[in-house]
Amino acid sequence: MTLPDHAIVSVPATTTNIGPGFDCLGAALSLRNHFTFTRLDQSIEPVQISVSGLEAARVKTNETNLAYQAFAKLFQHLKQSPPLIKLEIRLGVPLARGLGSSATAIVGGLVGANVLAGSPLSEAELVAIAVDMEGHPDNVVPAMLGGCRLAATDLNGEWAIAPVPWHSEIVPVVAIPDFELSTAEARRVLPAAYSRPDAVFNMGHLGLLLRGLDTAHSDWLRAALQDRIHQPYRRSLILGFDAVEAAAVAAGAYGLVISGAGPTLLALAHADIAPLVAEAMKAAWEDQGISVQAQALHLDPTGVSVQV
Numbered sequence: 073m074t075l076p077d078h079a080i081v082s083v084p085a086t087t088t089n090i091g092p093g094f095d096c097l098g099a100a101l102s103l104r105n106h107f108t109f110t111r112l113d114q115s116i117e118p119v120q121i122s123v124s125g126l127e128a129a130r131v132k133t134n135e136t137n138l139a140y141q142a143f144a145k146l147f148q149h150l151k152q153s154p155p156l157i158k159l160e161i162r163l164g165v166p167l168a169r170g171l172g173s174s175a176t177a178i179v180g181g182l183v184g185a186n187v188l189a190g191s192p193l194s195e196a197e198l199v200a201i202a203v204d205m206e207g208h209p210d211n212v213v214p215a216m217l218g219g220c221r222l223a224a225t226d227l228n229g230e231w232a233i234a235p236v237p238w239h240s241e242i243v244p245v246v247a248i249p250d251f252e253l254s255t256a257e258a259r260r261v262l263p264a265a266y267s268r269p270d271a272v273f274n275m276g277h278l279g280l281l282l283r284g285l286d287t288a289h290s291d292w293l294r295a296a297l298q299d300r301i302h303q304p305y306r307r308s309l310i311l312g313f314d315a316v317e318a319a320a321v322a323a324g325a326y327g328l329v330i331s332g333a334g335p336t337l338l339a340l341a342h343a344d345i346a347p348l349v350a351e352a353m354k355a356a357w358e359d360q361g362i363s364v365q366a367q368a369l370h371l372d373p374t375g376v377s378v379q380v
């Protein structure tokens with residue numbers, strides 16, 4: 073069998089948690105990173121990496137690059153040496169902002185390696201390795217599969233993944249500030265255990281959110297976006313959170329949550345007012361002296377895609 077020498081892998085950004093769905097709910101968004109893998113016959117280095125686009129200078133160009141680490145991990149899983157490659161990365165997803173940039177790198181590297189290896193692994197096997205590398209499923213699952221997804225383990229510890237219907241009138245609006253917050257740092261502030269009232273609060277709100285996303289029932293959505301598992305501990309890491317939340321709600325959003333581990337803030341809004349909500353969030357954050365990019369996005373239905 074002749075193995076492919078080339079693969080262009082495109083992976084969407086993701087927004088996760090969406091209020092009460094900590095570490096289990098996430099949705100793919102209409103921003104993408106591209107990873108081009110080309111097999112080399114000869115090279116002094118195992119990988120030659122170049123990065124272009126948004127904040128390119130901040131991405132590592134040696135073997136510690138996360139996309140390359142994922143590429144090498146897949147060959148390690150196959151008990152093979154990774155081929156010599158050139159890896160070209162084109163960035164459209166801002167780094168360390170709570171939009172799943174690390175998940176794009178993990179999914180991009182694993183899928184690129186699988187293509188160059190002749191596609192020996194199934195989608196489910198790739199998802200399992202990706203979750204293992206990322207440490208939680210909510211980014212890598214929608215990055216791989218597209219849409220909004222809920223992921224939980226089954227009785228054997230395998231991932232049971234359900235698509236979450238998302239009403240077309242509900243628009244995700246993101247405000248992306250010009251400062252970073254690493255996911256590892258934002259996880260360190262979380263408690264190790266929670267009270268029964270807090271657990272019950274989040275179970276009820278996650279259930280309500282799933283029904284609200286399906287129906288666009290505004291009262292359910294307004295109530296559902298509350299959370300007691302991560303946001304109470306993280307909001308103080310995000311200067312301007314209260315002002316941006318107040319502005320989004322005043323402009324008519326159903327509510328505002330931290331996207332992933334932050335610092336990007338995500339409002340859900342009816343399609344008719346989404347651009348106004350984006351403007352209000354941007355103005356409120358700029359009033360705090362912070363540069364911000366705000367935009368109404370849409371859900372990415374596709375997930376990872378490959379051109380050989």
Ligand SMILES: Nc1ncnc2c1ncn2[C@@H]1O[C@H](COP(=O)(O)OP(=O)(O)O)[C@@H](O)[C@H]1O
Nearest residue numbers: 138139167168169170171172173174177254255
């Ligand atoms: N396209 C990429 N290629 C290689 N590594 C990346 C890429 N995007 C992100 N990373 C790595 O992931 C880190 C950010 O991960 P993380 O703190 O989890 O933030 P995010 O919320 O964006 O996933 C970056 O500092 C970088 O090391």
Ligand SMILES: N[C@@H](CCOP(=O)(O)O)C(=O)O
Nearest residue numbers: 088095170171172255332333
């Ligand atoms: N559930 C995770 C999600 C982290 O997402 P990221 O996009 O910030 O990497 C968490 O909340 O820690």
